[in-house]
Amino acid sequence: MSYKQLENLQQALKKLPGIGSKTARRLAYYMVSRNTGHAMMLADAITSAIEANNPCPECNLLTEGELCEFCADPERNQSLLCVVQDAQDVMLIENTHEFKGRYFVLGGLLSPLHGIGPEEIHFPQLKKLVEELPLTEIILALNPSAEGDTTIHYIVEKFETMPFKITRLATGIPFGGDIEYTTPVTLTNALFRRYEAD
């Protein structure tokens, strides 16, 4: 007896983030044998979500409309642009309610080891957006990793002659955190970039 289709389903599930062989097998059997109605609904939902969502042509955030909600909103501050690595970073920053400008999603960081160069991080698209907006500041909200720092170098270098300022997120001790549990280099940075207490 062969279960070729079931095997295919298991393999497909296993490729999802956070799902291992055991979970994949459990899910596959559940969908096919126990609750086929639910599984068909899931299949439809996946198909329609994929069909309905496209990257926003301006910022790369996924959207069901022509433009994403941020690019379409005239109330957003058009002179501020926040550059992030992934779409989920947009939600994190939105949750702070502190940023009212526009976003741009790179979709990755420069990393030759993963074959990621300037084209892969949508740099040409970023450049186009930057030229269209009346920017006073770009905030590079990228991870302070080797790849993040290099991506920052790249963007800074490319926009050197542009009339806006380029900033990056501060590194330091987490709010409500404990100096004791801060890594030594983070502490060194925090000390180096200390600010006046008032």
Place this chain on the structure above:
Amino acid sequence: MLEFPAPGLFITGANGCGKTNLLEAVAYLSSGKSIRLKPDSELVRFGQEFFRLSGEVEYSGSRHTIEVACDTNHIKTISIDSVQIDRLSELYRGFKTVYSAPGDVEIVTGSPGERRRFFDLAIAQHDVTYLDYLRRYRQVLKQRNQLLKERFNRAEKEAWDNSFVEATLPVIEKRLSYLDEFRPVLREYYRDISGEKEELQVEYKFEIPTSSGEKFQESYLKAITTSEDREREQCRTLFGPHLADWDFLLDGKRVRSFASQGQNRSIAIALRLVQAEMVKRSTGESPVLMLDDVLAELDASRRSNILNMLHGQHQVLIAAPDIGDYRDFNLPVLNLTDKPERGSVL
């Protein structure tokens, strides 16, 4: 269970009775790795599935329990005071040991990689930020080497060059500042070992030409531009801390080309003693110093000079097959030949 008295212990016994194993177990508790660079799977007793090691040690003014467990699948868990740690560097920041073995002569006579390993680990013991900077440097280096194998655009290369120089600077600065403190202590210790006869110097060898007054940053950026063609041809980064070396000079002459066996061995021991002294200076606490049969091939006067220098300095664990000259040193003696070998040593 084995208790180590405060001044230390003299461990003796026939060859193969487990002297080195005992020292290695102590060293393992401070580094989470085999000091002889053996894979963990080889430390498991033949026919067994796993090894466990636990020790009670004193550092930062209080007692701590360190436990290591490792199975044959290389899955290793380390905990300090019953709290599991995520990174070996956490272990490194606490309990400190310095291990001197006959193989250390390679630091003096071997390839530059041996000296980099010695200094990198010694600096990491001395400065808690060093390993993090070194890790960043290695990551950037890996990325840059990959880039050199591919087609890239100018700005992308410049971005990686900038990251490379940025990651290089803290590593070099920390190596140089460590050496500034290390050098005079080494000179003094070596003079004491050789009986005031010989002058030992150590210098960091820059792999790029640096003219005085010029900042490293400028020298590096210059080196990057001048060696670009060669780097592309060889598909790798041709300069940087990963290729640096240290030169030892004895009375002004290069040690590697002219020193005797005895001199090389004395230098190797001196390096370990200075490493221990540097830990003491930065943390205010003496590390556990282990001498694994390193004095055997030295002449009697050097041997006794070294033993005199050790007096009251650190907790010293000495392993040697015969007690010989060590008798005058007055350490408690543990003879492993007397004891049937058992799994638990600590």
